[in-house]
Amino acid sequence: MTEKAIFAGGCFWCMVKPFDQFDGIEQVVSGYSGGHIENPSYEQVKSGTTGHLEVVEITFQSDIFSYEQLLDIFWQQIDPTDDEGQFQERGSSYRASIFVQNERQRTIAEKSKLELNNSGRFDKPVVTEIRDAAPFYAAEEYHQNFYKKNPDHYKEDRTASGRDKFLSSIW
Template sequence: MDEGDDLMEEKAIFAGGCFWCMVKPFDELPGIIKVVSGYTGGHTVNPTYEEVCSGTTGHTEAVEITFDPSIITYKQLVEIYWHQTDPTDAMGQFVDRGDSYRPVIFYNSEEQYDVATQSKKELEESGKFDQPIVTQIEEAQVFYPAEEYHQDFYKKNRTHYQNYRQASGRDKFIESKW
């Protein structure tokens, strides 16, 4: 885009377990400019996948979504996010366990913080879940894109992606809860 273009852009960062499974639900929506798999929230500069998996970096697998807020709002993205995760599981998501897979909404502004906090409160009050909503809401930190082979994994490795998603229990959970 040239500097003169009027395209509005904002970024949203969500962690909800394996980043492979967090790209597709957002990627094909109107107003989404791009979705990047990566790492955030830790202390290691430019971590590798292997380092993040070792649990020593403090990073969480996440997706950074660039979107046009005149087409899709941050609030809509947060609602879509909830429907991709188990918000009652603080120590990972589905078969992916540990801090690097914890559910987190990383906010980039006070407005995003307010929207995320209100949305979490509404989910808590809805009675949809018998257990507490433990998804964290944290200030965004530096986002490091993951290695190229992780980007658009659902497009590049369709069969592996579909098998992984099904075997992880994510789809069954989403279908039963949402």
């Protein structure tokens, strides 16, 4: 069965590759969700005035790759204790969030968040929001599959952000 999942984890460039390598994942699209402006531009979202977050929308075959597996990957890409952004990307448009499509996803996401919070892996509480899905707007074409189109820039950005250093220390 084809489903969609939407995750915000800071810069959407860094959130595509971790999902874009498994059987059952049909597509990972960078975009914006959660705000009050239709069809926002990158500049508008980055300004922090639209209410949108940078997100990835994942189309997946849930009988091949489960929502639980997606959540496991998601948690391992972010700092779930930071509600001011992610790594070097600060501000509301870079906050981590899970946008659930239905009550089944909500139940699974809440259970997953609780388990992570109780795991003792972090010394602060897990604050990542679980929100109802909102309209998704695909980002401009130059943002799509950035890690493939601009591998050197992608690698430099990930390194400079501190994301990889943090993730390797936790996971």
